[in-house]
Amino acid sequence: GTLAGIEFESLDFVWPAAVKDTVLEHAVRKIYVIDAKGKCIDCDTVFEMQHLYDACPKCHSNFKGILQGKELRVKALEVV
Template sequence: MHELSIAMGIVKIAEDQTRKAGASRVEVIEMEIGELAGIAFDSLDFVWPVAVKDTVLEQAEKRIAVIRGEALCMDCQTRFGLQQLYEPCPKCSSNLKVIEKGKELRVKALEVV
């Protein structure tokens, strides 16, 4: 379950930024996670309490914006929604595409005190 290591990485980012801001804790953490990032959201929710225990994020409200997958077909230039990495273009059935959105995994904002 790699979600635990991801959650621990998020804690590290939050601790570093909180220290830089001269704050003691985080009230809100906002994240953007793409549907195609390979994150199981229920697993992330499951490991979150363990990962944030005794850290600046322990009492923080967690807000996640889910980014829908989007691709551009390199053969016919069609933009289309994507729920899985290996979906073909709905117009020409080509598998040659550029994934433009949906693989994000970022901490967007922290509200610290």
């Protein structure tokens, strides 16, 4: 997710060196980025987030729950 702390440009840069001469060298890499959403604890507004510290756009409260966007999961790895 967009709040997972991953710099995708950095991952793209290091990937070729990290997998060189390994079974993953010719692997197809697919990345699905999940946009961040939060829910305000004070007014129950669900809103999109760009940063972890974003406030509610409706009431400007900083108290929120993160609904999505912190995900970081390797879904599948297939070695042929």
